[in-house]
Amino acid sequence: MEIKTVGVLGAGTMGHGIAQILVRSGYKVLLNDVSQQFLDSGAARIAKGLNRDVEKNRLSQEEREQALGRLTTTTRVSDLEAVDFIIEAVTENFDAKVGVLRAVEPHCGPGVIFASNTSSISITRLAAATQRPARVIGLHFFNPVPVMKLVEVVPGLETSAETLETAETLATSAGKSPVRVNDAPGFISNRLLMPMINEAIYCLMEGVADAKGIDDVMKLGMNHPMGPLELADLIGLDVCLDIMKVLYEGFCDSKYRPCPLLEKMVNARRLGRKTGQGFYGYPTSSVRP
Numbered sequence: 263m264e265i266k267t268v269g270v271l272g273a274g275t276m277g278h279g280i281a282q283i284l285v286r287s288g289y290k291v292l293l294n295d296v297s298q299q300f301l302d303s304g305a306a307r308i309a310k311g312l313n314r315d316v317e318k319n320r321l322s323q324e325e326r327e328q329a330l331g332r333l334t335t336t337t338r339v340s341d342l343e344a345v346d347f348i349i350e351a352v353t354e355n356f357d358a359k360v361g362v363l364r365a366v367e368p369h370c371g372p373g374v375i376f377a378s379n380t381s382s383i384s385i386t387r388l389a390a391a392t393q394r395p396a397r398v399i400g401l402h403f404f405n406p407v408p409v410m411k412l413v414e415v416v417p418g419l420e421t422s423a424e425t426l427e428t429a430e431t432l433a434t435s436a437g438k439s440p441v442r443v444n445d446a447p448g449f450i451s452n453r454l455l456m457p458m459i460n461e462a463i464y465c466l467m468e469g470v471a472d473a474k475g476i477d478d479v480m481k482l483g484m485n486h487p488m489g490p491l492e493l494a495d496l497i498g499l500d501v502c503l504d505i506m507k508v509l510y511e512g513f514c515d516s517k518y519r520p521c522p523l524l525e526k527m528v529n530a531r532r533l534g535r536k537t538g539q540g541f542y543g544y545p546t547s548s549v550r551p
């Protein structure tokens with residue numbers, strides 16, 4: 263199945279990054295979000311990301327212009343009738359994801375594959391909420407998308423072999439290294455990563471060390487490139503909390519209980535880099551409108 267145009271739903275942290283690598287790899291991208299303001303912010307971040315590639319001699323100025331020419335933004339789901347493949351990267355919430363997939367589905371041909379960038383939600387369950395369970399799959403990119411090589415490819419119970427092959431081919435052609443992982447809460451990545459981040463937040467809440475101390479232990483002692491609290495700020499504390507809830511509910515195991523401090527920070531909209539304040543403070547230039 264040949265893919266030329268990809269619809270990316272959600273222009274946030276992940277959606278803009280996914281759109282960026284796709285236009286860079288020669289795909290046309292239709293980027294969709296609920297407001298033009300979010301789309302403009304996503305498009306500006308893509309332009310900035312491609313600029314960085316030019317500065318580092320990874321891309322010529324002409325290739326940058328061509329890549330940007332392959333990007334279109336829209337708030338209208340009806341425009342998605344032009345796409346061959348959908349990647350959903352909206353908020354990590356089952357109802358939100360089902361809502362957007364159901365809104366888009368009547369505008370897409372029956373052969374169009376729906377890939378979800380969910381970090382933890384069951385692909386089988388998302389697939390069952392659509393009319394095309396054989397054509398639904400997880401394509402879990404990592405943050406920042408242009409930098410991180412991994413894509414977890416997650417087939418649901420009903421996902422067809424053709425869907426799996428098409429999704430893996432797309433990921434590979436966009437320069438990524440797909441790894442197949444079966445459908446289970448948090449897949450592999452977040453089942454291992456999020457409990458560590460959650461535990462780091464417990465350490466902070468209990469006063470075992472301050473944020474810098476906790477991060478330094480993991481960077482200097484375990485050779486992690488970023489500490490768990492820095493990483494939580496990069497991911498977004500709301501996303502971390504949503505994933506912990508999926509693990510907690512999915513396994514019915516108290517070891518995944520979200521740390522109360524994480525809940526408190528999300529309630530206060532201290533979401534990390536995207537709001538300018540998380541476990542650390544960030545310059546306002548990195549804050550989304």
Ligand SMILES: NC(=O)c1ccc[n+]([C@@H]2O[C@H](COP(=O)([O-])OP(=O)(O)OC[C@H]3O[C@@H](n4cnc5c(N)ncnc54)[C@H](O)[C@@H]3O)[C@@H](O)[C@H]2O)c1
Binds near residue numbers: 272275277296382
């Ligand atoms: N942040 C990370 O590090 C990371 C890493 C891997 C996967 N993910 C996953 O990617 C997905 C998106 O996360 P994010 O960090 O980019 O979130 P984000 O909050 O930065 O962006 C989400 C975007 O979705 C948009 N949106 C919400 N409802 C929509 C709708 N109905 N139609 C179109 N757009 C809609 C929002 O306006 C927002 O721009 C989540 O499933 C998350 O778990 C996140």
